[in-house]
Amino acid sequence: MHWKTRSRLTSWLLGIVTIGFLLFQWAPMFTMFTLSFAGENGGTTFPMNGVSLHWYHKLWEADLFDDFKPPMLRSFLLALACSATTVVLSVCAAQAMRGRFRGNGLYFYLLLLGLMAPGILVGFGFAILTRLLGIEGAWNTTAYVVHVSWALPFGFLTMLAVFNRFDPRLEEAALTLGANRVTAFRRITWPIILPGIIGTALFGFSLSYDEYARTLFTAGSDGTLPLAVMATLDRQLTPELYAIGTVTTAMSLTVIALCVIGFWLRARALRGRPS
Amino acid sequence: MSTIRLRSPAAFWLALPAGLWMLLAVVLPVLLIVWVSLWGGTTVSPNNPITFDNYQRFLSNENYLWLIGDTLLQTAMIMTITGVMGYCIAYFLTVKVTSPGWRLALFLAFVIPFWTSTLIRAIAFVPFLGVNGLLNQALMGIGLIERPIQAFLYSRLGISMAQVSLYTLLASGPVVYMLNSIPPALREAAMTLKAPPIIVFWRIVLPLTLPGIIIGQVLVFLNVLADFITVTTVGGNKLAFLGNLILLFYEGSQIRMTAVVSVLLMLLMLAGVAIALRIVDIRKVGS
Numbered sequence: 142m143h144w145k146t147r148s149r150l151t152s153w154l155l156g157i158v159t160i161g162f163l164l165f166q167w168a169p170m171f172t173m174f175t176l177s178f179a180g181e182n183g184g185t186t187f188p189m190n191g192v193s194l195h196w197y198h199k200l201w202e203a204d205l206f207d208d209f210k211p212p213m214l215r216s217f218l219l220a221l222a223c224s225a226t227t228v229v230l231s232v233c234a235a236q237a238m239r240g241r242f243r244g245n246g247l248y249f250y251l252l253l254l255g256l257m258a259p260g261i262l263v264g265f266g267f268a269i270l271t272r273l274l275g276i277e278g279a280w281n282t283t284a285y286v287v288h289v290s291w292a293l294p295f296g297f298l299t300m301l302a303v304f305n306r307f308d309p310r311l312e313e314a315a316l317t318l319g320a321n322r323v324t325a326f327r328r329i330t331w332p333i334i335l336p337g338i339i340g341t342a343l344f345g346f347s348l349s350y351d352e353y354a355r356t357l358f359t360a361g362s363d364g365t366l367p368l369a370v371m372a373t374l375d376r377q378l379t380p381e382l383y384a385i386g387t388v389t390t391a392m393s394l395t396v397i398a399l400c401v402i403g404f405w406l407r408a409r410a411l412r413g414r415p416s
Numbered sequence: 417m418s419t420i421r422l423r424s425p426a427a428f429w430l431a432l433p434a435g436l437w438m439l440l441a442v443v444l445p446v447l448l449i450v451w452v453s454l455w456g457g458t459t460v461s462p463n464n465p466i467t468f469d470n471y472q473r474f475l476s477n478e479n480y481l482w483l484i485g486d487t488l489l490q491t492a493m494i495m496t497i498t499g500v501m502g503y504c505i506a507y508f509l510t511v512k513v514t515s516p517g518w519r520l521a522l523f524l525a526f527v528i529p530f531w532t533s534t535l536i537r538a539i540a541f542v543p544f545l546g547v548n549g550l551l552n553q554a555l556m557g558i559g560l561i562e563r564p565i566q567a568f569l570y571s572r573l574g575i576s577m578a579q580v581s582l583y584t585l586l587a588s589g590p591v592v593y594m595l596n597s598i599p600p601a602l603r604e605a606a607m608t609l610k611a612p613p614i615i616v617f618w619r620i621v622l623p624l625t626l627p628g629i630i631i632g633q634v635l636v637f638l639n640v641l642a643d644f645i646t647v648t649t650v651g652g653n654k655l656a657f658l659g660n661l662i663l664l665f666y667e668g669s670q671i672r673m674t675a676v677v678s679v680l681l682m683l684l685m686l687a688g689v690a691i692a693l694r695i696v697d698i699r700k701v702g703s
Contacts, residue, residue: 151613155508162501163525166581168551169537169544170529176543187548234434240420240427248435255442257689259642261659262678265666266445269452269675273462290441293434312418326419343531351533353645358666367535374649378542386536393532 170390177383184380196384209369209385215280216366220350222281223288227345228338230289231296235304236326256294260354263287268358278361287359288349295348296341303337336404343400347393446682453675460671470676480661484680487657490572491640494579495587498636499629501580502587506628510595530585538649541578545569545650570652578650583639587632594628595621627696634692638685658684 180191200209234252238245255263267287271278278284311333315325353367360368366389373382420427453471457464474480505526513519529537544550545568552564568574598621606616644659656664658681665674 152508152512155504155512158501158504159508159522159526162505162584163522165577166529166584167525169540169581170532172544172550173536173540187543187550187553230434230437233430236420237427237431239418240424240430241422242427242431243423245431248431251435251438251443255438257638257685258442258446259638259659259681259685261642261644261662262449262682263442263445265662265674265678266447266449267441269448269671270445273448286437286441290438293437297434309418316419322419322421330419347531351535353535354642367533370535370539371648374539378539382539383543386533386539389536390532394528397528397531 173383174387174390176380177387179380179383196380197388199381200384200388209366212364212366212369215363216350219280219285219288219365220346222285223292223349224342224345226285226289227292227296228341230293231300231341232334232338234293234297235300238301239304252294252297254294255290256298260291260352261358263290264355264358267355271359278359280356280360280363280365283359283361284356284365287355288352289345291352291355292345292348295344299337299341299344300334303334307333336407339400339403343396346396350389350393449675449678449682452672453679455672470672474673474676474680483656483661484658484684487641488684490576490657491637494576494583494640495633495636497576497580498584498587499633502584502632503591503625503629505584506588506591506595510592526585526588534582535645535649537582538578538646541574541581541650542569545574545577569650570654572651572655575646575651575655578646579640579643582646583636586635586639587629590628590631590635591625592628594625598624630692630696634689637688641684641688642681 176187177196178192178194179196180193181195182190184190234248238249242248264287267283268278271283276283307330311329312325315329316322320328351367352365353371356365356368357371364372366385370382370385373379420430451462454466454468455462455464456467456469509519509523509526513522542549546552547564547566547569549564549568551568552561555561556564568577602620602624603616606620611619642659644657644663647655647657647660658677662674662677662681665677
């Protein structure tokens with residue numbers, strides 16, 4: 142949108158608020174990144190007492206109690222599973238919404254409920270449910286079910302938005318030319334909605350990977366990475382936590398960057414295609 | 417005609433898995449919380465009679481009532497701050513920044529932290545706000561203060577700063593969406609008719625973005641009300657809000673009391689959403 146700017150003063154004021162907020166938003170993260178490279182005698186705050194990879198080294202060689210590697214692996218696998226499940230369920234649900242089945246209005250609110258209900262309530266309620274049923278909670282069973290219920294509304298809304306902007310004449314053309322519905326979906330619909338699917342997969346992964354409240358109540362004895370981080374923080378804050386924070390943030394940023402590059406490559410490939 | 421037939425059984429069967437999943441993982445657990453909160457008797461068991469005793473016990477404690485009021489106060493404060501800041505940022509990014517490259521860069525800088533861990537971002541506030549933290553160093557560097565301010569960390573001030581940083585995007589995002597959907601012609605028409613900029617904003621832009629403001633406020637309301645992570649990490653367990661109380665009762669194995677606080681939290685949230693729905697019709701926003 143290109144609105145002519147009338148007032149320079151408001152521009153400046155709004156610009157200062159925006160830049161100020163962005164600095165304020167990023168400064169703590171940069172503090173953490175910087176301090177994670179503190180020297181061996183460095184504490185959890187400035188001065189750093191030298192620059193080293195000591196805390197990363199310590200992270201890698203951690204002993205039995207502080208070992209972040211197994212929780213990290215669990216978090217990663219759980220996030221992958223959650224991502225895949227979210228993609229399948231939200232594509233099905235959004236495709237079903239196009240069919241306007243009976244009760245689709247209520248169904249919409251049912252899925253949106255997962256977005257509104259706070260993690261602490263969902264987690265606690267699910268813990269009651271498993272206790273009543275006599276099921277032992279574990280990261281790859283109960284926590285998985287709850288994680289998907291958290292990512293699903295995001296994926297569902299993303300896919301709904303994608304299908305709303307979708308030109309139905311493309312499918313009609315394929316069907317008129319004799320393709321059956323499955324072929325038309327596979328050859329026409331699927332490639333068009335692929336960017337939305339990447340977005341959904343990203344939501345599924347990062348929402349599960351970073352989830353704390355829901356996991357806390359449902360993961361059982363073997364925790365995920367956020368639980369391990371919180372348990373360590375409860376004992377003592379060390380630069381090791383900054384190192385783990387930097388590593389997970391770097392991982393999140395890499396996943397986002399990969400998706401952005403994927404979008405860009407796809408857009409470029411589509412532009413280069415003869416029409 | 418599309419790849420799915422209208423009102424076909426196929427649509428129903430496709431919808432079923434996600435619907436069942438949400439019923440099992442969200443609706444049923446929440447209903448169970450309500451049921452557990454009504455369990456009476458001296459032992460925790462489903463066979464006990466249904467009573468409101470647990471609620472009576474909780475609500476007769478004055479401290480808990482204060483805690484509820486305190487949580488609401490904190491939520492209202494964060495809603496106000498994030499609402500104003502979020503609107504300013506949304507307006508600046510969509511209306512004032514005209515270069516597409518700059519807009520994308522600033523927008524990414526605004527959105528990217530949302531995709532990283534909230535827990536890690538909250539923890540990052542500890543070295544930022546501490547006595548030797550970056551904020552104190554910066555303030556001393558400019559010469560605004562002479563000695564580091566201790567009250568940043570492990571205080572309500574610190575919690576509020578972290579919450580503003582974490583939740584402003586929620587208040588801002590829906591406004592960005594609504595601002596983008598205003599046809600430029602509307603504003604131009606008002607300008608042609610000689611309306612001063614402030615009137616254009618007040619009579620045209622603000623009413624058209626109101627649904628975005630309300631949705632953003634609902635998101636912030638729901639998140640701050642249930643937030644316990646920021647309070648434990650940045651607040652250092654010195655303060656407690658409703659979310660922390662739920663966790664405290666749960667860790668003390670007081671399941672029925674946990675359920676009672678959870679139900680009260682739920683009621684507060686439902687009330688908030690109901691008020692918001694009276695102001696805007698959310699279903700109309702998407703169309």
